[in-house]
Amino acid sequence: MSAPHRVGELEIDQDLARERRGWxxxxxxxxxxxxxxxxxxxxAFGRGPLSHAAVGGDAGxxxxxxxVARARAPTTLRMxxxxxxxxxxxxxxxxxxxxxxxxxxxxxxVVRMVPAPDRVTASEDRVLYRVGVTPGGRxxxxxxxxxxxxxGRITGRAGLxxxxxxEFRQFIYP
Amino acid sequence: xxxxxxxxxxxxxxxxxxxxxxxxxxGDISTFDFVLLLIISESVQQAxxxxxxxxxxGLLLVTTLIGLDVALSLWRRRKGGLARWLESxxxxxxxxxxxxxxxMWKTRVDESDILAAARERQGLERMDQIKYAVVESxxxxxxxxxxxx
Numbered sequence: 001m002s003a004p005h006r007v008g009e010l011e012i013d014q015d016l017a018r019e020r021r022g023w024x025x026x027x028x029x030x031x032x033x034x035x036x037x038x039x040x041x042x043x044a045f046g047r048g049p050l051s052h053a054a055v056g057g058d059a060g061x062x063x064x065x066x067x068v069a070r071a072r073a074p075t076t077l078r079m080x081x082x083x084x085x086x087x088x089x090x091x092x093x094x095x096x097x098x099x100x101x102x103x104x105x106x107x108x109x110v111v112r113m114v115p116a117p118d119r120v121t122a123s124e125d126r127v128l129y130r131v132g133v134t135p136g137g138r139x140x141x142x143x144x145x146x147x148x149x150x151x152g153r154i155t156g157r158a159g160l161x162x163x164x165x166x167e168f169r170q171f172i173y174p
Numbered sequence: 175x176x177x178x179x180x181x182x183x184x185x186x187x188x189x190x191x192x193x194x195x196x197x198x199x200x201g202d203i204s205t206f207d208f209v210l211l212l213i214i215s216e217s218v219q220q221a222x223x224x225x226x227x228x229x230x231x232g233l234l235l236v237t238t239l240i241g242l243d244v245a246l247s248l249w250r251r252r253k254g255g256l257a258r259w260l261e262s263x264x265x266x267x268x269x270x271x272x273x274x275x276x277x278m279w280k281t282r283v284d285e286s287d288i289l290a291a292a293r294e295r296q297g298l299e300r301m302d303q304i305k306y307a308v309v310e311s312x313x314x315x316x317x318x319x320x321x322x323x
Contacts, residue, residue: 007266010306010318015263022262023280029194072224174183 045173046070055166060085063158063166070173071151077144079158083137090163096133097161098142099126104156112145148172177231180222181238193260261311268307281309291315
């Protein structure tokens with residue numbers, strides 16, 4: 001250990017250069033903290049205006065999801081099916097079959113689904129959910145409450161049996 | 175595996191956040207600071223423990239945290255670049271009875287803090303009785319009075 005510095009009569013390990021460097025880093029750190037808080041308010045870490053995303057505006061199936069979400073925290077995927085799509089072959093009697101691709105379901109647990117499915121079946125690369133639809137002439141909405149289990153980038157695909165499907169990408173924070 | 179990574183991430187993040195927030199934050203703890211510390215520990219604890227409430231996970235977390243603390247203290251003894259920055263050196267803020275305004279401003283210590291420390295630790299009454307005041311690495315203020323004739 002080096003000999004302690006002297007300040008007047010004090011034997012003290014004071015180091016002004018180091019102290020000043022420390023202050024500069026401190027100030028920089030405050031800006032980073034401020035930036036992080038502002039970004040969080042905007043939704044850069046999920047659950048805010050920046051994180052909302054949608055695909056398939058007029059294609060008969062519109063997916064609303066969160067561009068960024070967090071591992072082990074709830075996130076929502078909403079599927080809006082237009083009446084034209086229902087009439088165009090997606091509706092089988094009064095049931096609608098929506099699907100999520102299997103890899104996505106393995107990354108994100110489906111905690112709840114509204115409406116609750118009558119039956120869940122699996123095919124080689126998809127998980128299919130059969131839900132009842134009341135004919136009302138204004139389309140139907142199916143909501144998945146999900147909980148991503150791993151962090152990183154995940155790609156999902158959701159669609160209708162006998163109808164369109166869309167791909168969506170999410171970034172999951174740890 | 176994720177127990178160790180989780181604990182290490184939390185340890186490093188908290189270390190950086192507390193270092194960035196400066197000496198003043200860790201120094202004299204008021205009731206409010208104490209409550210704040212409890213809230214901080216609670217927020218982090220949930221994220222670290224997650225759904226795994228097993229004994230193994232809990233003990234792995236504790237082992238990692240203590241291990242990192244020991245490792246850090248060993249590393250600090252080498253006085254290398256980053257290790258040095260993580261421990262901020264003591265700073266003289268009153269020299270020969272003269273308050274050093276810039277240093278006090280930067281460390282967010284004011285004359286009333288120094289006078290309070292002087293009353294508490296030395297039983298002093300006025301600024302002119304103080305020869306040196308030092309903000310220590312721990313964030314506490316130590317007071318050296320003029321020698322009494």
